[in-house]
Amino acid sequence: MCDPTQVYYQHLREGELWLQYCPDCRRYIFFPRSHCPICWGQRWEWRQSRGKGQVYSYSVIRVSTRADEQVPYIYALITLDEGVRMASRVVDCDLQSATVDMRVEMVPASLDGQIMPLFRPISAQGLE
Ligand SMILES: [Zn+2]
Numbered sequence: 001m002c003d004p005t006q007v008y009y010q011h012l013r014e015g016e017l018w019l020q021y022c023p024d025c026r027r028y029i030f031f032p033r034s035h036c037p038i039c040w041g042q043r044w045e046w047r048q049s050r051g052k053g054q055v056y057s058y059s060v061i062r063v064s065t066r067a068d069e070q071v072p073y074i075y076a077l078i079t080l081d082e083g084v085r086m087a088s089r090v091v092d093c094d095l096q097s098a099t100v101d102m103r104v105e106m107v108p109a110s111l112d113g114q115i116m117p118l119f120r121p122i123s124a125q126g127l128e
Contacts (some may be wrong), residue, residue: 003072004020004030004032004033004034005031005032007032007046008031008032009115010062011046011048011112012115012116012117013108013115015108016048017048017049017051017106017108017117018046018048018049019047019048019080019082020032020033020044020045020046021035021042021044021046021047022036022038022039022041022043022044023040023043023045024036024041024043025038025039025041027083028047028049028080028082028083028088029044029084030080030083030084030085031086031117031127035054044082049080049081049082049113049119050080050081050082051080051105051106052080052081052103052104052105052106052122053078053079053080053081053082053103053104053119054078054079054101054102054103055076055077055079055090055098055099055100055101055102055104055119056074056076056077056079056085056100056102057076057077057100058074058076058077058090058098058100059074059075059076060072060073060074060075060095060098061062061073061074068073071092072095073089073091074089074090074091074093074095074098075087075088075089076088076089076098076104076119078119080106082095086117088098088116088117088118088119089111089118089119090104090118090119090120090121091104091107091109091118091119091120092107092120092121093095093120093121097121099118102121103117103121103122104120104121104122105119105120106119106124107119107126
């Protein structure tokens with residue numbers, strides 16, 4: 001199983017977030033792909049993410065175009081501590097409590113039949 005996307009989702013199903021890392025650029029890579037997007041190298045390796053980061057920006061989605069989608073929810077851009085940014089949702093969080101720069105941690109969850117890395121607030125800084 002060497003398809004990077006399949007490896008990524010296999011780790012997620014096991015509750016872990018793994019990222020590709022390019023040792024030449026010393027950067028993490030997201031989303032999964034066959035080449036480093038900076039140097040086009042293929043020497044990348046897998047490294048486990050701590051699954052923690054902070055909200056870069058967010059929006060509260062209140063209207064859905066789909067009948068089977070629960071609204072409202074918090075759609076957010078998350079910057080992981082490893083430096084990559086991903087679009088996701090913040091769950092277990094009051095809409096009024098969401099803030100930019102809020103610390104969050106990854107929680108794998110099923111979304112539209114696919115396991116996805118969602119995020120929840122880290123309530124106390126001491127717990128990190
Ligand atoms: Zn690279």
